[in-house]
Each structure stands twice: as C-alpha cells, then as structure tokens.
Amino acid sequence: MPARASRPSDAATPATTRTVERALELLEAAAAAPDGLTLTEIAQQTALSPSTASRLLATLQLHRFVARTPEGRFGAGPRLRQLAVSAMRADPLYELAGPHLAALARETQETANVAVALDEDRVLYLRHHASPQFVRVAGWTGRTIPRRGTALGAALDGEAGPEGFVVRRSSVEPDVISIAAPVHGDGGAIVGALSVLAPSYRTTRAQERVHGRCVAVHARELSERVRAEGPGMIDNENEEVA
Numbered sequence: 001m002p003a004r005a006s007r008p009s010d011a012a013t014p015a016t017t018r019t020v021e022r023a024l025e026l027l028e029a030a031a032a033a034p035d036g037l038t039l040t041e042i043a044q045q046t047a048l049s050p051s052t053a054s055r056l057l058a059t060l061q062l063h064r065f066v067a068r069t070p071e072g073r074f075g076a077g078p079r080l081r082q083l084a085v086s087a088m089r090a091d092p093l094y095e096l097a098g099p100h101l102a103a104l105a106r107e108t109q110e111t112a113n114v115a116v117a118l119d120e121d122r123v124l125y126l127r128h129h130a131s132p133q134f135v136r137v138a139g140w141t142g143r144t145i146p147r148r149g150t151a152l153g154a155a156l157d158g159e160a161g162p163e164g165f166v167v168r169r170s171s172v173e174p175d176v177i178s179i180a181a182p183v184h185g186d187g188g189a190i191v192g193a194l195s196v197l198a199p200s201y202r203t204t205r206a207q208e209r210v211h212g213r214c215v216a217v218h219a220r221e222l223s224e225r226v227r228a229e230g231p232g233m234i235d236n237e238n239e240e241v242a
Helices: 015-032 039-046 050-062 078-090 092-108 151-156 205-228
Strands: 066-068 074-076 111-117 122-129 144-146 166-169 176-184 190-199
Touching: 015 039, 015 050, 015 066, 015 074, 039 050, 050 066, 074 078, 078 092, 092 111, 092 122, 092 190, 092 205, 111 151, 122 151, 144 151, 151 166, 151 176, 151 190, 176 205, 190 205
Parallel strands: none
Antiparallel strands: 066 074, 111 122, 111 190, 122 144, 166 176, 176 190
16 A cells, blocks of 8 residues: 555544545555455554544545445546546646657567656556566556566666666566666656566666666657646656746
C-alpha cells in the first residue's frame, strides 16, 4: 500500500479541513485498488472508523467519484475517471511523450513508460506503451513505486550515469530490469523520466547498454520538445517551472 502523506494533528486542523482530508484519503485508497476495497478494508487503510468512512463514501458515491460494486467493494467512479483523463490530456508531458514511448517500445521490443515524481517518496507512472512481445512486463500506468532504490527514482533525482541513464535490477518487481533517463524542462529542471521495463532472463548486460542509450536519446529529444512548450511545463514537485 502506498505511504500516506502526513497530515496535521486534529487539534491544529479545522474540522472542515479534516473532513476534506479524510474524503481525499478514501478517494485515493479506493482509486488505487484494482479490485476495489470493502468498507472494512478502506476504513483500516485510512485509519478511519467504519461509520465515518461509510458516511464520506456515501457522499463520494453520490457525486460519482466512487463506485460501489454489487459485492460491496468501493473503487474509482466515472467522475473520477473523467477528471483523471482530462488532467492527463492537459499535461504537456503526457501528450509529448506518446510518440517517444511508441518508438522506444518498437526499438527495444520492451514496455516503455513515462513517469513523474508524485512526492519526495513516490514515483507515478503517467503513461506507457506495451512491448510487442508475447511475454512482456505489464504497463503500470497510474501505479506508484518507491522513489528510493529504483531506476526512475534515481533518474528523477539526477543520478543518471555518464551515458545519461540508470539501470536497476529487481527494484520494482523480481526478475524485471528497469532502465530510465531524466527528462528536463526549462532551466534544466527534471520534470519526468522515460524508462523501459524488461524481463531479466532475456536482457543481457550488453542489451542493457543498448536499451539505456536508446532511452537516453529519446529522453533528450523529449526534453527539447518539453522546453519548446515554455514556462507552462509543470514541475510535479515544485509547481510551475520558471
């Protein structure tokens, strides 16, 4: 389960703000569960009483941000999906990365991804293009991984090697190799990262370097396109890039 952001103590936070925080935590938990969560599960994950969770979920369900299955499991509702799609389409990085992901998947024959820093601890997969091979690493769009110890996290932290990419083995899943390179916006700020995910059994050390160079080339080209978008490009940790 993704780590929850720390929140102010109840004594220091107005009641209306606490209500909003709790509703957002419920929304995040429901949206992150592929198979949904029961009331008990979602209450436990958010450290809320079942009665409080039930009341807030009813409001979220009324406004279609949360949907409830006939089995009583809560997940993302149609209104939340609509907002998510609209937000992604409005993000220049999401749109600009598309052709590069398709090219990376074609050139490496592996699943290609673009990701951004969600916060200081997590990385969010923003978009992917699946490998054309029958055996492939699944796309992780919408999922988060730890920033520490992963190739994407290292790329986002500016830790790419001399050739412009980072390689990590079994950092996101066992027997999966992740190769990532940073994407730079205005002023050199890192606004995202490209990566490929490949099964380790068919990826030799020599292939790692070939894939890495390919990822780095596309990251540099994408950086040029991002900078051409100007100051509207968003730094996901520090709001707008100057």
